[in-house]
Amino acid sequence: MDPFMQAAIEEAQKGLAEGGIPIGSVIVHDGKIIGRGHNRRVQEGSAIKHGEMDAFENAGRQPAKVYREATLYTTLSPCAMCSGAILLYGIRKIIVGENETFMGEEELLRSRGVQVDVVHNATCVALMKQFIADKPELWNEDIGE
Numbered sequence: 107m108d109p110f111m112q113a114a115i116e117e118a119q120k121g122l123a124e125g126g127i128p129i130g131s132v133i134v135h136d137g138k139i140i141g142r143g144h145n146r147r148v149q150e151g152s153a154i155k156h157g158e159m160d161a162f163e164n165a166g167r168q169p170a171k172v173y174r175e176a177t178l179y180t181t182l183s184p185c186a187m188c189s190g191a192i193l194l195y196g197i198r199k200i201i202v203g204e205n206e207t208f209m210g211e212e213e214l215l216r217s218r219g220v221q222v223d224v225v226h227n228a229t230c231v232a233l234m235k236q237f238i239a240d241k242p243e244l245w246n247e248d249i250g251e
């Protein structure tokens with residue numbers, strides 16, 4: 107498997123072990139992970155710490171050039187908030203673990219020129235399916251439903 111998707115899955119698993127929502131993300135530039143994170147809404151009582159947002163936060167301030175050259179990996183199709191951050195910072199390519207359990211703003215991203223590759227990873231699907239079955243109320247809260 108792509109080692110960067112593997113790293114994003116490890117972040118998701120870390121989040122699950124903490125009692126959180128199992129979604130992870132890494133940002134890769136020049137063959138190296140410059141930011142990694144996982145959904146921390148439950149852990150930190152946060153309204154904004156989705157996996158992708160946590161990876162952006164962990165990467166810290168970066169020059170525009172770095173974002174433009176970076177690839178963001180996420181275990182789940184990115185929601186409107188995270189897609190907004192991807193557009194804001196000009197990320198041009200994202201790799202999505204799965205979009206079966208949640209379809210994010212992939213069309214919006216593509217319409218704005220972002221390359222969106224969905225890899226249909228079975229581990230990503232299994233993590234979310236199990237979580238949604240176990241804690242449907244937490245999941246609905248995460249996607250604003």
Ligand SMILES: [Zn+2]
Binds near residue numbers: 156157158185187188
């Ligand atoms: Zn999100």
